[in-house]
Amino acid sequence: MTVIDVPTLLARAIHRHMGDGHGLANARRLSGGASRETWAFDVAGPDGTLPLILRRDPPRAVPLPETSDGTRGIDRITEAMLQKAARAAGVRCADVTFTLDADDELGDGYVMERIEGETIARKILRDAEYATARPILAGQCGEALARIHALSGPDLPVLPVRDARTQWSEFRDLLDGFGDPHPTFELAFRWLDRHMPAPAAPRTVHGDFRMGNIIVGPDGLRAVLDWELAHVGDPMADLGWVCINAWRFGVLENQVGGFGSLDDLIAGYEAAGGMAVDRERVRFWEVFGTLKWGISCKIMAWTHLSGTTRSVELATIGRRACENELDLLDLLL
Amino acid sequence: MSQDRPTAAELVDAVREFLDTQVMPKLEGHTAFHLRVAINALGIVERELAFAPGFDRHEHSRLQGLLGHDGELDSLNHELSSRIRAGDFDDQPPELAQHLMTTVLDKLAIANPRYALYLRHRGQKA
Missing domain, CATH: 3.90.1200.10 (Aminoglycoside phosphotransferase (APH), C-terminal lobe)
Known part of the structure; x- marks a missing residue:
């Protein structure tokens, strides 16, 4: 099994989607799920530092049940679209920065703003x-x-x-x-x-x-x-x-x-x-x-x-x- | 065959105590969290070794009364499940309610005796 170097690929994705003047810093994995990964990181760019989150499903040969309720759930692209629509309608949720595509080689996922606060x-x-x-x-x-x-x-x-x-x-x-x-x-x-x-x-x-x-x-x-x-x-x-x-x-x-x-x-x-x-x-x-x-x-x-x-x-x-x-x-x- | 001391329960207790007092202080982050989970799992095993024989005997006897005949504990539980599913207990007779509640409280006495709703049913404060 190939281990993907997420920070390296993420840095490249940031260049592709946000422009050359943007650099990755402080990338760290937050959750340890087998079929879903969450990464926190910062992007330093011309307008200052942006605290962001990557939510992605690693590419895999054999599909796993995606959700705790045993159903497939929606994919990450659909989830990002829904989150954008919800935010536009005034629901408090993170602004989607960009959605991953096949050339990013990071699987199915999207990047969004990191909102400070507590979930525990x-x-x-x-x-x-x-x-x-x-x-x-x-x-x-x-x-x-x-x-x-x-x-x-x-x-x-x-x-x-x-x-x-x-x-x-x-x-x-x-x-x-x-x-x-x-x-x-x-x-x-x-x-x-x-x-x-x-x-x-x-x-x-x-x-x-x-x-x-x-x-x-x-x-x-x-x-x-x-x-x-x-x-x-x-x-x-x-x-x-x-x-x-x-x-x-x-x-x-x-x-x-x-x-x-x-x-x-x-x-x-x-x-x-x-x-x-x-x-x-x-x-x-x-x-x-x-x-x-x-x-x-x-x-x-x-x-x-x-x-x-x-x-x-x-x-x-x-x-x-x-x-x-x-x-x-x-x-x- | 009768084994020498320590008993299974005493061995689990020894391992749990070792993990808690010797290993836990050396860990942090996700690994420390998973060790806490593992220590709790050993607690479940200890309580099951101590309580399950008595709980099972009482459950078996209640099931025989409820279903009106004898059988293996597992097969009586399958039969009760099938009969509830078929609607035989739709009126929720008191003896069914009492059996299910006792069975579930006994499971929690082993799995998680600190569960807040369990403590409330046992008449204790969380």
């Missing part, structure tokens, strides 16, 4: 620095989601359509693929089947809007990250997902990400032009989201067990599926 839940929920952010964050998340759900028009890339029933079947197949019995997950599948909402008017859905995928400063929400699970579907899926217990990081009483209330999220959503929120539909997606995350824990464990990526971290995540089982029983019984 424990710090956002407990550090004094974010005490001013916590009370306003749920409302800001509601506002961001309303703008995302209103995205449309010619600049928006084509996104996969994933309604509730489609996703139910996808996750049903994923669980069946493992073969081990899960009575609690079965109870949740059955409940979801019997409470399946009527098809929603399709909207642009972020698909992974949650604590961990937002950058927060003392002033609150600064950027929405990780658009790879974006799709066209029921917008209430985003409101339910941001509420699941896994994203509260132990602060159980604050339903939204451990920092805010569903009332504040909905108030921010409706004030920013979002549709009237049907709380039963949000609850359906909260239950579904909890089940999805439980099955995702199993997917990650199997990524290790199958030998695709051997990792003690992936292995032990398999034992976290029962956290989601308890969350489900707490919601359903």
Whole structure:
């Protein structure tokens, strides 16, 4: 296997896309995923120093499941187009600087501005620095989601359509693929089947809007990250997902990400032009989201067990599926 | 065959203590994080060695009551899963709810007894 020298190729890509007067500095890899890489770096140019991020999928012979929910997700070019459209519509997210092409030899990816702030839940929920952010964050998340759900028009890339029933079947197949019995997950599948909402008017859905995928400063929400699970579907899926217990990081009483209330999220959503929120539909997606995350824990464990990526971290995540089982029983019984 | 001391649990305990006190101080960054994960994994193994036999026995006995016949633990769990899937328990009878809750709380007692919602169900503060 050839190891790609990312900084060297990145320096060349910067020359190609930004001009000869621009030089690379301080390149460092941030995340250690097998199928996705994030690099932080600076570009020194005529107008000063720009702090930037590279998000890329290394070229590979055998395609891997790209996302933690076991679905393919959108590619990085589509993600960059979506992020540009979202930013143009007033959603707080990073400005895309340029998109990689085949001549860059860096795989599928794009470069964007690096926004200062915190993504680590424990710090956002407990550090004094974010005490001013916590009370306003749920409302800001509601506002961001309303703008995302209103995205449309010619600049928006084509996104996969994933309604509730489609996703139910996808996750049903994923669980069946493992073969081990899960009575609690079965109870949740059955409940979801019997409470399946009527098809929603399709909207642009972020698909992974949650604590961990937002950058927060003392002033609150600064950027929405990780658009790879974006799709066209029921917008209430985003409101339910941001509420699941896994994203509260132990602060159980604050339903939204451990920092805010569903009332504040909905108030921010409706004030920013979002549709009237049907709380039963949000609850359906909260239950579904909890089940999805439980099955995702199993997917990650199997990524290790199958030998695709051997990792003690992936292995032990398999034992976290029962956290989601308890969350489900707490919601359903 | 009966093995000499240390027991499996005592060996895991020795390895965990070594990693925690001797190796951890020498590491940083991603490797230190992964060692923390590994140490937690050994904690899971220790708790499983201690608690799983009793938990499994009680789970087996509850499943026999719920399904009305005997069988291997794994096959009874498959049968319960199939019957829930088929809608046999749509009215969520109290004995099913009680069985699932006890089973999941027992799993968490091994996998992550510090989980906040687990502590709430056990009547303890996080």
